[in-house]
């Protein structure tokens with residue numbers, strides 16, 4: 001099967017070899033306080049720093065999922081005034097969960113055709129003075145929008161923490177890490193391995209905020225995670241196989257700069273097909289190409305056409321993403337993750353022609 005579902009999605013084929021390796025070498029049975037684990041974690045963190053060009057002073061933590069990361073942000077970092085800005089279902093869900101933890105959480109929804117920057121400068125007047133934590137979605141997987149994150153758009157305030165959900169882009173495009181304090185993601189999207197592992201990346205400013213708040217009443221408090229990280233351990237028994245796969249893959253994959261270029265090339269092949277061939281009369285759900293995410297393409301059309309495409313693909317052992325939430329019936333989504341090769345995309349295009 002070839003999956004273009006926007007997560008879980010196609011797993012890198014070389015993962016199979018690495019899974020066998022992990023089994024044969026007994027990696028799948030090691031304890032997370034053992035020396036072998038410490039070596040593995042140290043190496044993996046260094047490799048990710050290097051391949052993704054993450055600043056030295058930003059720290060990486062392994063957790064269980066992006067959803068867990070949302071909760072960690074609310075419990076470890078928000079003082080009491082968060083603001084969520086979103087234009088789709090994942091951003092909305094994140095705001096909902098924050099509200100269950102922080103009672104006066106605020107949220108604002110903007111148009112899917114608009115960039116956050118334009119919304120901030122042309123939309124309603126947003127008073128950021130009281131806001132201590134901004135929660136933004138870089139990759140809104142539900143509708144295929146992508147945002148450029150920039151501290152200056154929010155006044156670059158010293159006491160403002162910016163947390164960004166980059167779940168369906170981290171590992172697939174270059175992210176400008178210094179523009180935010182928290183970056184969160186899951187591995188089953190652009191990292192191309194089976195689900196069950198989340199990645200949380202923190203700036204020194206985020207760690208300072210966590211120290212200032214001093215909250216250690218949760219097993220996944222950033223402070224406890226940091227204490228463990230310094231020993232190259234984790235705060236709970238992690239998905240060691242997932243960490244091993246990330247380790248081995250990051251050693252073999254090119255730098256994120258190169259992956260970013262490949263992502264854009266593949267997306268332009270897809271966009272070109274739907275612009276010029278388009279046998280099913282679908283249109284881009286996101287008309288404004290400036291805010292179109294390069295790792296997930298959402299297409300809109302008549303529901304009978306959408307289901308025709310879905311059925312054709314299913315018959316040929318190809319899986320596409322269904323529409324999400326309010327776009328369930330009349331959209332479909334195609335993941336363009338690094339595990340998807342140009343040949344994979346050509347296979348899909350050939351079938352749809």
Ligand SMILES: *Cc1c(COP(=O)(O)O)cnc(C)c1O
Nearest residue numbers: 065066067090139141167168186
């Ligand atoms: C998939 C996704 C999530 C949730 O990821 P889990 O691994 O299920 O926690 C959150 N945000 C975005 C933008 C996503 O695409």
